[in-house]
Amino acid sequence: SQTIHQWPATLVQPVGSPLSLECTVEGTSNPNLYWYRQAAGRGLQLLFYSVGIGQISSEVPQNLSASRPQDRQFILSSKKLLLSDSGFYLCAWTPGGLTEAFFGQGTRLTVV
Amino acid sequence: SQQGEEDPQALSIQEGENATMNCSYKTSINNLQWYRQNSGRGLVHLILIRSNEREKHSGRLRVTLDTSKKSSSLLITASRAADTASYFCATTAGAQKLVFGQGTRLTINP
Numbered sequence: 001s002q003t004i005h006q007w008p009a010t011l012v013q014p015v016g017s018p019l020s021l022e023c024t025v026e027g028t029s030n031p032n033l034y035w036y037r038q039a040a041g042r043g044l045q046l047l048f049y050s051v052g053i054g055q056i057s058s059e060v061p062q063n064l065s066a067s068r069p070q071d072r073q074f075i076l077s078s079k080k081l082l083l084s085d086s087g088f089y090l091c092a093w094t095p096g097g098l099t100e101a102f103f104g105q106g107t108r109l110t111v112v
Numbered sequence: 113s114q115q116g117e118e119d120p121q122a123l124s125i126q127e128g129e130n131a132t133m134n135c136s137y138k139t140s141i142n143n144l145q146w147y148r149q150n151s152g153r154g155l156v157h158l159i160l161i162r163s164n165e166r167e168k169h170s171g172r173l174r175v176t177l178d179t180s181k182k183s184s185s186l187l188i189t190a191s192r193a194a195d196t197a198s199y200f201c202a203t204t205a206g207a208q209k210l211v212f213g214q215g216t217r218l219t220i221n222p
Contacts, residue, residue: 092155
Protein backbone atom coordinates (compact mmCIF):
# COMPACT_ATOMS: atom_id res chain seq x y z
CA SER A 1 0.00 0.00 0.00
CA GLN A 2 1.06 3.55 -0.56
CA THR A 3 2.19 5.76 2.29
CA ILE A 4 3.47 9.28 2.60
CA HIS A 5 5.97 10.42 5.18
CA GLN A 6 6.50 14.03 6.13
CA TRP A 7 8.83 15.26 8.83
CA PRO A 8 9.41 16.79 11.24
CA ALA A 9 5.97 17.25 12.79
CA THR A 10 6.95 20.50 14.49
CA LEU A 11 9.83 22.86 13.99
CA VAL A 12 10.90 26.10 15.65
CA GLN A 13 13.51 28.04 13.75
CA PRO A 14 15.06 31.50 14.21
CA VAL A 15 14.65 34.18 11.60
CA GLY A 16 17.41 33.98 9.02
CA SER A 17 18.07 30.28 9.49
CA PRO A 18 17.76 27.76 6.65
CA LEU A 19 14.91 25.31 6.23
CA SER A 20 14.60 21.85 4.79
CA LEU A 21 11.37 19.87 4.97
CA GLU A 22 11.28 16.44 3.42
CA CYS A 23 8.43 14.39 2.07
CA THR A 24 8.69 10.86 0.72
CA VAL A 25 6.14 8.55 -0.82
CA GLU A 26 6.27 4.77 -0.75
CA GLY A 27 4.46 2.14 -2.75
CA THR A 28 3.97 4.04 -5.97
CA SER A 29 6.00 5.41 -8.85
CA ASN A 30 5.94 8.70 -10.73
CA PRO A 31 3.52 10.45 -8.36
CA ASN A 32 2.53 14.07 -8.70
CA LEU A 33 3.82 15.82 -5.59
CA TYR A 34 2.56 18.99 -3.90
CA TRP A 35 3.58 21.41 -1.15
CA TYR A 36 0.88 23.50 0.51
CA ARG A 37 0.97 26.07 3.30
CA GLN A 38 -1.94 26.66 5.61
CA ALA A 39 -2.26 29.70 7.86
CA ALA A 40 -4.18 29.24 11.10
CA GLY A 41 -7.88 28.72 10.42
CA ARG A 42 -7.45 29.23 6.69
CA GLY A 43 -7.39 27.28 3.48
CA LEU A 44 -4.47 25.65 1.71
CA GLN A 45 -2.23 27.74 -0.47
CA LEU A 46 -0.51 25.75 -3.21
CA LEU A 47 3.21 26.54 -3.14
CA PHE A 48 4.81 24.05 -5.53
CA TYR A 49 3.90 20.99 -7.50
CA SER A 50 5.92 18.49 -9.48
CA VAL A 51 4.93 15.98 -12.13
CA GLY A 52 8.38 14.38 -12.42
CA ILE A 53 11.99 14.37 -11.25
CA GLY A 54 13.50 17.83 -11.55
CA GLN A 55 10.20 19.34 -12.74
CA ILE A 56 8.98 22.00 -10.32
CA SER A 57 6.12 24.45 -10.85
CA SER A 58 5.99 27.41 -8.51
CA GLU A 59 2.64 28.94 -7.78
CA VAL A 60 3.57 32.02 -5.80
CA PRO A 61 6.73 34.10 -5.58
CA GLN A 62 8.17 33.68 -2.14
CA ASN A 63 11.11 32.96 0.06
CA LEU A 64 10.85 29.22 -0.52
CA SER A 65 12.04 26.74 -3.13
CA ALA A 66 11.32 23.10 -3.87
CA SER A 67 13.30 20.26 -5.35
CA ARG A 68 12.59 16.72 -6.43
CA PRO A 69 15.91 14.88 -6.49
CA GLN A 70 14.28 11.45 -6.66
CA ASP A 71 10.99 10.15 -8.01
CA ARG A 72 9.33 9.87 -4.61
CA GLN A 73 11.11 12.62 -2.70
CA PHE A 74 10.00 16.23 -2.50
CA ILE A 75 11.92 18.82 -0.51
CA LEU A 76 10.87 22.30 0.56
CA SER A 77 13.73 24.67 1.35
CA SER A 78 14.61 28.18 2.31
CA LYS A 79 18.01 29.81 2.62
CA LYS A 80 16.83 32.40 5.15
CA LEU A 81 13.52 32.10 6.97
CA LEU A 82 11.24 35.06 7.54
CA LEU A 83 8.65 35.47 10.28
CA SER A 84 5.98 35.29 7.60
CA ASP A 85 7.12 31.77 6.69
CA SER A 86 5.47 30.44 9.85
CA GLY A 87 2.58 28.12 9.16
CA PHE A 88 1.43 24.56 8.68
CA TYR A 89 3.11 22.90 5.71
CA LEU A 90 1.47 19.95 4.04
CA CYS A 91 2.88 17.56 1.46
CA ALA A 92 0.54 15.58 -0.78
CA TRP A 93 0.68 13.21 -3.71
CA THR A 94 -1.64 12.00 -6.44
CA PRO A 95 -1.18 8.96 -8.68
CA GLY A 96 -0.88 11.23 -11.68
CA GLY A 97 -3.87 12.38 -13.59
CA LEU A 98 -6.78 14.02 -11.87
CA THR A 99 -7.57 11.83 -8.90
CA GLU A 100 -7.71 12.09 -5.14
CA ALA A 101 -4.75 13.40 -3.19
CA PHE A 102 -3.13 11.77 -0.19
CA PHE A 103 -1.70 14.03 2.48
CA GLY A 104 1.08 13.78 4.98
CA GLN A 105 0.44 14.76 8.57
CA GLY A 106 2.00 18.18 8.15
CA THR A 107 4.81 20.20 9.67
CA ARG A 108 4.02 23.09 11.96
CA LEU A 109 6.78 25.65 11.44
CA THR A 110 7.22 28.54 13.82
CA VAL A 111 9.78 31.15 12.92
CA VAL A 112 10.89 33.17 15.94
CA SER B 113 -4.89 32.01 -6.38
CA GLN B 114 -7.71 30.10 -4.75
CA GLN B 115 -10.10 28.41 -7.14
CA GLY B 116 -12.75 27.13 -4.76
CA GLU B 117 -14.51 29.24 -2.18
CA GLU B 118 -16.59 27.57 0.50
CA ASP B 119 -19.67 28.97 2.12
CA PRO B 120 -20.35 29.34 4.97
CA GLN B 121 -16.97 29.89 6.61
CA ALA B 122 -18.27 28.37 9.83
CA LEU B 123 -21.32 26.26 10.63
CA SER B 124 -22.56 25.07 14.01
CA ILE B 125 -25.45 22.62 14.27
CA GLN B 126 -26.93 20.09 16.68
CA GLU B 127 -26.09 16.44 16.47
CA GLY B 128 -28.54 14.61 14.24
CA GLU B 129 -29.19 17.61 11.99
CA ASN B 130 -28.02 17.81 8.40
CA ALA B 131 -25.09 20.03 7.43
CA THR B 132 -24.80 21.66 4.03
CA MET B 133 -21.69 23.36 2.73
CA ASN B 134 -21.27 25.07 -0.61
CA CYS B 135 -18.33 25.64 -2.89
CA SER B 136 -18.01 28.00 -5.83
CA TYR B 137 -15.22 28.04 -8.37
CA LYS B 138 -14.16 30.27 -11.20
CA THR B 139 -12.86 28.30 -14.16
CA SER B 140 -13.79 25.12 -16.01
CA ILE B 141 -12.85 21.99 -14.10
CA ASN B 142 -12.17 18.32 -14.72
CA ASN B 143 -13.42 17.25 -11.34
CA LEU B 144 -14.22 18.59 -7.90
CA GLN B 145 -13.27 16.94 -4.65
CA TRP B 146 -14.20 17.35 -1.02
CA TYR B 147 -11.76 16.81 1.83
CA ARG B 148 -11.98 16.79 5.59
CA GLN B 149 -9.35 18.06 8.03
CA ASN B 150 -9.31 17.44 11.73
CA SER B 151 -7.54 20.14 13.70
CA GLY B 152 -3.79 20.14 13.13
CA ARG B 153 -3.82 17.12 10.85
CA GLY B 154 -3.51 16.35 7.17
CA LEU B 155 -6.50 16.29 4.86
CA VAL B 156 -8.48 13.17 4.11
CA HIS B 157 -10.27 12.68 0.82
CA LEU B 158 -14.04 12.24 1.08
CA ILE B 159 -15.49 12.17 -2.40
CA LEU B 160 -14.72 13.10 -6.01
CA ILE B 161 -17.29 14.17 -8.56
CA ARG B 162 -16.41 14.48 -12.22
CA SER B 163 -17.48 17.39 -14.37
CA ASN B 164 -19.98 15.22 -16.26
CA GLU B 165 -21.67 14.03 -13.06
CA ARG B 166 -24.40 15.91 -11.23
CA GLU B 167 -24.75 14.01 -7.98
CA LYS B 168 -22.81 11.45 -6.01
CA HIS B 169 -23.39 9.62 -2.74
CA SER B 170 -21.06 7.99 -0.26
CA GLY B 171 -22.56 6.81 3.01
CA ARG B 172 -23.97 9.88 4.77
CA LEU B 173 -22.38 12.21 2.21
CA ARG B 174 -24.13 13.63 -0.80
CA VAL B 175 -22.34 15.87 -3.27
CA THR B 176 -23.91 17.82 -6.10
CA LEU B 177 -22.22 19.65 -8.93
CA ASP B 178 -23.71 22.37 -11.11
CA THR B 179 -21.17 23.27 -13.77
CA SER B 180 -23.44 25.96 -15.23
CA LYS B 181 -23.30 27.80 -11.91
CA LYS B 182 -19.75 26.68 -11.14
CA SER B 183 -20.84 25.43 -7.75
CA SER B 184 -20.97 22.30 -5.64
CA SER B 185 -22.56 21.36 -2.35
CA LEU B 186 -21.68 18.80 0.29
CA LEU B 187 -24.48 17.47 2.46
CA ILE B 188 -23.75 15.46 5.59
CA THR B 189 -26.89 13.78 6.87
CA ALA B 190 -27.61 12.78 10.45
CA SER B 191 -24.53 14.56 11.73
CA ARG B 192 -22.44 13.19 14.58
CA ALA B 193 -20.05 14.85 17.00
CA ALA B 194 -17.22 13.08 15.19
CA ASP B 195 -18.07 15.02 12.02
CA THR B 196 -16.66 18.15 13.66
CA ALA B 197 -13.84 19.23 11.35
CA SER B 198 -12.99 21.62 8.55
CA TYR B 199 -14.21 20.72 5.08
CA PHE B 200 -12.56 21.86 1.88
CA CYS B 201 -13.42 21.65 -1.75
CA ALA B 202 -10.67 21.30 -4.32
CA THR B 203 -10.63 21.53 -8.08
CA THR B 204 -8.38 20.30 -10.84
CA ALA B 205 -8.38 21.89 -14.24
CA GLY B 206 -6.00 21.50 -17.13
CA ALA B 207 -2.58 21.41 -15.49
CA GLN B 208 -2.17 18.75 -12.88
CA LYS B 209 -2.49 21.00 -9.90
CA LEU B 210 -5.02 20.69 -7.13
CA VAL B 211 -6.32 23.97 -5.74
CA PHE B 212 -8.23 24.27 -2.48
CA GLY B 213 -10.74 26.73 -1.13
CA GLN B 214 -10.74 28.41 2.28
CA GLY B 215 -12.86 25.74 3.93
CA THR B 216 -15.90 25.51 6.17
CA ARG B 217 -15.40 24.88 9.88
CA LEU B 218 -18.18 22.56 10.98
CA THR B 219 -19.03 22.12 14.65
CA ILE B 220 -21.50 19.46 15.74
CA ASN B 221 -22.91 20.13 19.19
CA PRO B 222 -23.93 17.07 21.22
